[in-house]
Amino acid sequence: MTATSLRELAERARKRLSEIAKGNRDRALLAMADLLEARWEEVLRANREDLEEAERAGLSKAKLDRLALKEKDLKTLTEGLRQIARLPDPLGRIEGLAKRPNGLRVGRMRVPLGLIGFIYEARPGATVEAVSVALKAGNAMLLRGGKEAFRSNRALVALWHEALGEAGLPEEAVTLVPTTDREAVLEMCRLELLDLLIPRGGEELIRLVQREARVPVLAHAKGVNHLYVDKKADLSMALHLALNGKTQRPAVCNALEAVLVHEKVAEAFLPMLEEAMREKGVELRACPRALPLLKEAVPAQEEEWDREYLDLILRVKVVSGLEEALAHIARYGSRHTEAICTEDTRVAWRFLEEVDASLVLWNASTRFNDGFELGLGAEIGISTSKLHAYGPMGPMELTTLKWVALGEGQERT
Amino acid sequence: MTATSLRELAERARKRLSEIAKGNRDRALLAMADLLEARWEEVLRANREDLEEAERAGLSKAKLDRLALKEKDLKTLTEGLRQIARLPDPLGRIEGLAKRPNGLRVGRMRVPLGLIGFIYEARPGATVEAVSVALKAGNAMLLRGGKEAFRSNRALVALWHEALGEAGLPEEAVTLVPTTDREAVLEMCRLELLDLLIPRGGEELIRLVQREARVPVLAHAKGVNHLYVDKKADLSMALHLALNGKTQRPAVCNALEAVLVHEKVAEAFLPMLEEAMREKGVELRACPRALPLLKEAVPAQEEEWDREYLDLILRVKVVSGLEEALAHIARYGSRHTEAICTEDTRVAWRFLEEVDASLVLWNASTRFNDGFELGLGAEIGISTSKLHAYGPMGPMELTTLKWVALGEGQERT
Numbered sequence: 001m002t003a004t005s006l007r008e009l010a011e012r013a014r015k016r017l018s019e020i021a022k023g024n025r026d027r028a029l030l031a032m033a034d035l036l037e038a039r040w041e042e043v044l045r046a047n048r049e050d051l052e053e054a055e056r057a058g059l060s061k062a063k064l065d066r067l068a069l070k071e072k073d074l075k076t077l078t079e080g081l082r083q084i085a086r087l088p089d090p091l092g093r094i095e096g097l098a099k100r101p102n103g104l105r106v107g108r109m110r111v112p113l114g115l116i117g118f119i120y121e122a123r124p125g126a127t128v129e130a131v132s133v134a135l136k137a138g139n140a141m142l143l144r145g146g147k148e149a150f151r152s153n154r155a156l157v158a159l160w161h162e163a164l165g166e167a168g169l170p171e172e173a174v175t176l177v178p179t180t181d182r183e184a185v186l187e188m189c190r191l192e193l194l195d196l197l198i199p200r201g202g203e204e205l206i207r208l209v210q211r212e213a214r215v216p217v218l219a220h221a222k223g224v225n226h227l228y229v230d231k232k233a234d235l236s237m238a239l240h241l242a243l244n245g246k247t248q249r250p251a252v253c254n255a256l257e258a259v260l261v262h263e264k265v266a267e268a269f270l271p272m273l274e275e276a277m278r279e280k281g282v283e284l285r286a287c288p289r290a291l292p293l294l295k296e297a298v299p300a301q302e303e304e305w306d307r308e309y310l311d312l313i314l315r316v317k318v319v320s321g322l323e324e325a326l327a328h329i330a331r332y333g334s335r336h337t338e339a340i341c342t343e344d345t346r347v348a349w350r351f352l353e354e355v356d357a358s359l360v361l362w363n364a365s366t367r368f369n370d371g372f373e374l375g376l377g378a379e380i381g382i383s384t385s386k387l388h389a390y391g392p393m394g395p396m397e398l399t400t401l402k403w404v405a406l407g408e409g410q411e412r413t
Numbered sequence: 414m415t416a417t418s419l420r421e422l423a424e425r426a427r428k429r430l431s432e433i434a435k436g437n438r439d440r441a442l443l444a445m446a447d448l449l450e451a452r453w454e455e456v457l458r459a460n461r462e463d464l465e466e467a468e469r470a471g472l473s474k475a476k477l478d479r480l481a482l483k484e485k486d487l488k489t490l491t492e493g494l495r496q497i498a499r500l501p502d503p504l505g506r507i508e509g510l511a512k513r514p515n516g517l518r519v520g521r522m523r524v525p526l527g528l529i530g531f532i533y534e535a536r537p538g539a540t541v542e543a544v545s546v547a548l549k550a551g552n553a554m555l556l557r558g559g560k561e562a563f564r565s566n567r568a569l570v571a572l573w574h575e576a577l578g579e580a581g582l583p584e585e586a587v588t589l590v591p592t593t594d595r596e597a598v599l600e601m602c603r604l605e606l607l608d609l610l611i612p613r614g615g616e617e618l619i620r621l622v623q624r625e626a627r628v629p630v631l632a633h634a635k636g637v638n639h640l641y642v643d644k645k646a647d648l649s650m651a652l653h654l655a656l657n658g659k660t661q662r663p664a665v666c667n668a669l670e671a672v673l674v675h676e677k678v679a680e681a682f683l684p685m686l687e688e689a690m691r692e693k694g695v696e697l698r699a700c701p702r703a704l705p706l707l708k709e710a711v712p713a714q715e716e717e718w719d720r721e722y723l724d725l726i727l728r729v730k731v732v733s734g735l736e737e738a739l740a741h742i743a744r745y746g747s748r749h750t751e752a753i754c755t756e757d758t759r760v761a762w763r764f765l766e767e768v769d770a771s772l773v774l775w776n777a778s779t780r781f782n783d784g785f786e787l788g789l790g791a792e793i794g795i796s797t798s799k800l801h802a803y804g805p806m807g808p809m810e811l812t813t814l815k816w817v818a819l820g821e822g823q824e825r826t
Contacts, residue, residue, distance in 0.1 A: 018767045092766075098788060104777055106787050113799055114769070195799050211627060216800040237822040244824035330427075352817050353505075354431045356527065364517055364820025373825070374519050374816060375511060386526055386608050386813040387629040388801035400799040403787060404765050407777025409650040411657035412786070 006184065009175050010193040013115050013140040016170040021091060021112050021138035028167035029085040029132055033078040035159045036128070040074050046155035047124060054122075054148045067122045067148055077128045080378065084132050087377045090396045091138050094404060104410045108401035112138035114195035116398065117188045118380075119209060121201035122146035127156040130200075131174055133380040136395040139195075140173045144188055146201075147180030189213040196398075200381055218389060220381040222308040223253035223336035225366045228325040228351065230342035231262040235269050237363060238341040239276055242314075244365040245339070247280045251310045253382060254337050254369040258305070258315035260325045261290070266318045270294055273316070282312045289318035306332045322347055329355055335384045337361070337369040358384055358391035419597065422588050423606040426528050426553040429583040434525050434551035439498040441580035442545055446494040448572045449541070453487050459568035460537060467535075467561045480535045480561055490541045493791065497545050500790045503809045504551050507817060517823045521814035525551035527608035529811065530601045531793075532622060534614035535559035540569040543613075544587050546793040549808040552608075553586045557601055559614075560593030602626040609811075613794055631802060633794040635721040636666035636749035638779045641738040641764065643755035644675040648682050650776060651754040652689055655727075657778040658752070660693045664723045666795060667750050667782040671718070671728035673738045674703070679731045683707055686729070695725045702731035719745040735760055742768055748797045750774070750782040771797055771804035 036043070047069045054067055090110060097107030116139050120126050127145060134141045145153040153176055160174040177184050185205075188197060189212040197217050199209040206219050227245060229238040245256025261269055270293040274284060278296070285300035300315050305328075319325045329338055339361040340351040348362045359369040369391065371379025376394030383389045389397035449456070460482045467480055503523060510520030529552050533539050540558060547554045558566040570589040577586055590597050598618075601610060602625040610630045612622040619632050640658060642651040658669030674682055683706040690697060691709070698713035713728050718741075732738045742751055752774040753764040761775045772782040782804065784792025789807030796802045802810035 017769075021766075100786070100788060104781060104786075106781075109765070111766075111769075214624060216629070216798060218800075234822070240822060240824055248825055352522070352819075353435075353524075356430075356524075357815065359816040359818060361818040362820060364818050364823040365825050367825035368517060368519075368818055368823070369816070373513070373517075374818075375513060385629060386815075387631075390813050391816045400803050402770065402799075403772040403782070403804045405772060405774040405777050405781055405787075406765075407775060409647070409653060410777040410781070411653055412661055412778050412780035 006177065006187045006191060007193065009177070010115060010142060010191055013142065013172040013175055014193055016172040017112070017114055017140060019170055020135075020140055020173045023169040024167045025135050025138060025169065026085040026089070028135060028163045028169050028173075029081045031163035031166040032128070032132070032160060033081040033085075035163055036074060036078050036081075039159060043152065043155045043159070044069060046151040050149055050151045057148075059148060063122060063148070067124070067152075069124055069152065073125055077125060080129060081132050084136050084378045084395070087136065087395065090136070090399050095401065102410050103408060105406040107404060109404050110399050111402050113398055113400055115140045115142060115193060117142045117144070117191065117194040117197040117215070119144045119185055119188060119197070119199045119201070119205065120146065121205065122148040124149045124152035124156060126200065127153045129378070130198075130380045131160060133378050133393075133395055134398055135173060136378070137398040139398055140175070142175050142177060142188070142194070144177040144184050145180070150180050185209070186212055189215070191215065198381060216388075218381070218383045218385055218393065220253070221336070221384040222334050223255070223369075224257050224306055224308050224332060224334040225254065225337040226258045226260055226325075226329050226333060226339070227256055227366065228260045228319075228322075228329070228338075228340045229262060229265065229269055230322070230340060230344060230347055231264040232344040232347065233262070233265065233341040234343060235265060235272065238269065239272055241339065241341055241363070241365050242273060243276055243280065245367060246277070246282055246314050247312070248365075248367055250312055253308075254366050255310065256314065256366050257308055258317065258332075260317050260319050260328060263289070263318050263320055266290065266293055270316065277314060280312070282314050285313060285315050287317040290316045306334070308334070322350065326351070326354055329357075333357060336382065337366040339364065339366050358382060419590065419600045419604060420606065422590070423528060423555060423604055426555065426585040426588055427606060429585040430525070430527055430553060432583055433548075433553055433586045434504060436582040437580045438548050438551060438582065439502070441548060441576045441582050441586075442494045442498040444579040445541070445545070445573060445576035446491040448576055449487060449491050449494075452572060456565065456568045456572070457482060459564040463562055463564045470561075472561060476535060476561070480537070480565075482537055482565065486538055490538060493542060494545050497549050497791045497808070500549065500808065503549070503812050508814065515823050516821060518819040520817060522817045523812050524815050526811055526813055528553045528555060528606060530555045530557070530604065530607040530610040530628070532557045532598055532601060532610070532612045532614070532618065533559065534618065535561040537562045537565035537569060539613065540566045542791070543611075543793045544573060546791050546806075546808055547811055548586060549791070550811040552811055553588070555588050555590060555601070555607070557590040557597050558593070563593050598622070599625055602628070604628065611794060629801075631794070631796045631798055631806065633666070634749070634797040635747050636668070636782075637670050637719055637721050637745060637747040638667065638750040638752070639671045639673055639738075639742050639746060640669055640752045640754060640779065641673045641732075641735075641742070642675060642678065642682055643735070643753060643757060643760055644677040645757040645760065646675075646678065646754040647756060648678060648685065651682065652685055654752065654754055654776070654778050655686060656689055656693065658780060659690070659695055659727050660725065661778075661780055663725050666721070667779050668723065669727065669779050670721055671730065671745075673730050673732050673741060676702070676731050676733055679703065679706055683729065690727060693725070695727050698726060698728050700730040703729045719747070721747070735763060739764070739767055742770075746770060749795065750779040752777065752779050771795060
């Protein structure tokens with residue numbers, strides 16, 4: 001596609017932004033849930049065509065799995081839409097309206113970000129979930145999905161257009177970029193008509209977008225997440241937190257990748273950890289101090305301490321105390337999710353205050369870094385950038401505050 | 414300078430971030446005010462050397478004027494420092510700590526952004542003002558000032574280091590990049606150790622940074638600001654607002670650049686406007702519909718409707734009503750500051766809600782888009798990007814919210 005036509009699509013969407021902000025967005029979300037139920041077969045048919053082509057193209061089993069829409073997805077998607085529709089409207093309120101000494105009343109009005117570009121890989125559910133979060137907050141979306149999911153995405157966007165029509169909202173609230181070549185990704189990176197660009201996918205896509213973007217980006221980077229087991233930890237709790245973090249769902253970004261153990265409890269804790277992890281099929285990779293305390297662990301290589309395995313592999317390191325744990329996390333962590341297990345409140349608060357991560361937990365599993373679990377009601381991704389949104393991004397994180405001033409002729413002197 | 418050494422400076426600063434956040438930052442601000450008073454002569458001496466070299470190099474009068482520190486600057490800078498020291502500490506509080514159904518208590522802790530890069534031109538006052546805002550919020554700063562001001566900046570940073578020492582804070586809170594070549598700007602654009610990069614200066618610098626940056630940028634773009642005089646405007650108020658916006662300080666970003674007048678009041682308003690502006694030496698450039706109503710105005714060229722004059726020039730356009738005014742502002746405005754003058758509350762609220770700008774005013778002068786005037790106590794610039802901060806950036810805008818979770822062993826099920 002030519003630069004002009006992507007730009008034209010964006011310009012068309014921008015012209016409708018104030019209609020979208022003012023319109024009945026919740027009605028569109030509810031209509032979409034109804035349409036998905038009524039026309040799920042259409043969506044599945046398109047998805048099957050995508051799957052057949054992807055199989056012929058020799059896509060990996062994991063990728064085919066992500067591409068496939070399943071029966072349970074209908075329930076997940078419709079429940080999500082209805083839940084988001086029930087959330088309070090983030091827009092319109094004016095925060096902190098205050099009277100200045102000159103009588104001018106100033107405050108901040110919550111408004112949509114505007115036009116959001118969303119670049120994602122072959123996961124068609126995102127075409128419903130991400131749009132619903134953006135639309136709740138009054139934004140328009142320009143979608144560039146993975147080419148393997150193009151037919152599925154087109155079917156879902158067609159339903160969005162019907163849902164928007166039923167709610168009296170312009171179709172331009174949801175625009176699918178009609179080509180899926182890599183060129184479209186680069187064009188979106190340079191399209192200064194976007195108020196925000198969100199890439200979701202593998203590390204390579206994220207890095208490409210961060211390198212090429214000339215517009216603001218909120219990236220969801222990898223989660224290299226640690227649990228620090230302090231010398232005053234309840235070791236049974238620590239064991240449960242480690243197991244939950246590593247094994248409850250190993251392939252997600254808030255899973256645990258490494259356990260740091262205080263040297264005073266290493267001898268008691270590591271054998272327990274090894275036995276429990278072995279039962280779950282987890283391979284341990286250990287630092288030189290931890291190795292002698294473990295039967296089957298292999299040495300961790302220097303270059304793997306910042307790795308996100310997304311698999312049943314766990315690194316283990318013995319540290320001399322809080323300082324070494326903080327330094328290790330600062331060096332190897334990815335600012336995603338970090339946890340401490342301790343009964344010592346002073347140590348806990350230092351950890352909570354000093355660790356730089358989008359979520360820092362005390363005596364709880366890293367798996368809680370999630371928009372639903374933290375009470376946002378929905379999420380479009382987890383930002384590991386500190387600007388604008390740090391952590392899960394729900395509808396509120398897709399808004400901004402503009403200043404308004406109500407005067408009676410005030411001039412500056 | 415080589416990439417390694419700029420990186421080393423940044424790494425050194427990052428290592429001290431938690432000390433800076435925990436330290437007595439207000440004491441450092443007050444110590445800096447005292448040091449400026451005690452050692453102002455040293456600063457002036459360095460500044461005179463900069464000025465002499467700049468004169469030899471043939472710098473323009475306007476640039477020399479910005480480079481020169483004057484007697485009144487001492488008062489402005491010390492008063493600013495003491496005022497910022499008196500502001501409440503933005504850090505440490507946890508917002509909205511709420512108990513989730515599983516008993517996990519989650520909230521958001523206000524923390525510094527971290528390490529901020531600041532690229533600016535030859536205005537040495539910024540070496541005090543920008544640092545004070547960043548330090549108040551617990552950030553470290555990497556400064557790359559204009560080469561013409563290098564001696565002045567070095568003298569001021571030396572005082573900062575003394576002030577930090579007196580407060581028990583590490584010198585690394587304020588680092589002056591020791592070279593001033595353009596290469597250092599590009600290196601900073603690519604230094605992923607920066608949590609934020611703020612460019613301040615001319616359009617060319619801003620565009621360079623926006624194009625080259627691989628780190629988050631908050632840019633302060635030009636202000637192409639409008640006043641819309643509605644058919645129900647109090648025309649005498651409108652005249653005062655236009656005069657204040659254009660002439661009170663024409664060379665600043667919140668000055669007025671264009672007046673849009675409703676066709677129903679154009680005949681009454683434009684002659685008044687012309688007379689008042691002529692008295693102040695303002696040249697009018699008008700649209701074809703306004704021209705016949707003005708005696709001395711020249712036609713505005715199509716390509717100048719998005720221009721920021723920063724001078725005693727004002728564009729005038731007759732519009733058919735609110736819709737045309739909104740469309741004109743959306744097309745030519747720079748999302749900086751937009752104002753309406755009207756007694757019609759319905760029209761006013763549509764304008765306030767629909768205009769996309771960092772400050773939208775009703776019956777008040779555009780000149781109020783300023784951190785002090787809006788009550789922030791200080792500012793480091795005015796962001797025209799909607800992400801993170803839209804409008805003046807004070808200490809609070811240089812912080813972020815990270816999630817914290819306080820548990821009792823909660824696991825995800």
